[in-house]
Amino acid sequence: xxxxxxxxxMAAQVSRASQSAMASVFGWVFEVQDLVVYATLRHRRRPExxxxxxxxxxxxxxxxxxxVFVDHDTKQMTSGAWPPNVRHGAEPLGICTPxxxxxxxxxxxxxxxxxxxxERYTFLATLQEIHRLMERGVGG
Amino acid sequence: MANNRIHLTFSTTAGxxxxxxxxxxxxxxxxxEVMGRLKLDPxxxxxxxxxxxxxxxxxxxxxxxxxxxxxxxxxxxxxxxIKI
Numbered sequence: 075x076x077x078x079x080x081x082x083x084m085a086a087q088v089s090r091a092s093q094s095a096m097a098s099v100f101g102w103v104f105e106v107q108d109l110v111v112y113a114t115l116r117h118r119r120r121p122e123x124x125x126x127x128x129x130x131x132x133x134x135x136x137x138x139x140x141x142v143f144v145d146h147d148t149k150q151m152t153s154g155a156w157p158p159n160v161r162h163g164a165e166p167l168g169i170c171t172p173x174x175x176x177x178x179x180x181x182x183x184x185x186x187x188x189x190x191x192x193e194r195y196t197f198l199a200t201l202q203e204i205h206r207l208m209e210r211g212v213g214g
Numbered sequence: 215m216a217n218n219r220i221h222l223t224f225s226t227t228a229g230x231x232x233x234x235x236x237x238x239x240x241x242x243x244x245x246x247e248v249m250g251r252l253k254l255d256p257x258x259x260x261x262x263x264x265x266x267x268x269x270x271x272x273x274x275x276x277x278x279x280x281x282x283x284x285x286x287x288x289x290x291x292x293x294x295x296i297k298i
Contacts (some may be wrong), residue, residue, distance in 0.1 A: 119269070198227050
């Protein structure tokens with residue numbers, strides 16, 4: 075798939091998420107850099123807790139996007155960038171929920187119950203799930 | 215609050231539904247109706263909760279009982295997070 079098609083399909087996913095009423099409820103802020111989306115996630119009941127999620131859409135929709143938390147300032151992966159109890163314990167760094175590349179290509183590779191499906195595991199649906207994981211991990 | 219209805223948005227990962235909803239109908243019934251209209255299976259409704267500002271709402275109560283304000287956004291979200 076050519077890069078322009080990937081870019082267009084990514085843009086459609088980001089547009090759907092940013093236009094959802096959920097974006098304002100969850101307080102999501104998006105920054106797009108080529109095929110990477112940075113999403114700021116803020117705990118709904120503890121707004122002092124914010125995290126920056128990096129979502130890489132290269133090869134989307136053939137492959138699921140990669141989701142990892144990164145440092146707000148450097149945008150590098152650091153252990154301190156992760157909310158409590160969200161990161162999977164094994165390599166690679168990632169989040170073990172359907173819709174993430176790390177889930178479909180590593181820990182649940184070949185899992186017939188959860189095959190990668192871009193129509194089912196949209197950016198909006200995966201982002202909402204990760205947001206809820208973050209809130210549950212932080213508590214409150 | 216015209217005609218005992220209130221203007222709200224229900225938001226789901228399948229889409230949003232913004233319109234006037236009856237204040238005297240239990241929230242669980244509204245949830246099923248909204249799910250059906252957004253092509254979400256209402257028979258799965260028990261797996262989903264309704265939240266306002268991150269707080270779970272008592273679905274046995276009506277919008278009026280819950281003092282939900284006009285133009286609020288209610289989120290229909292899974293009760294359990296999916297982490298496998």
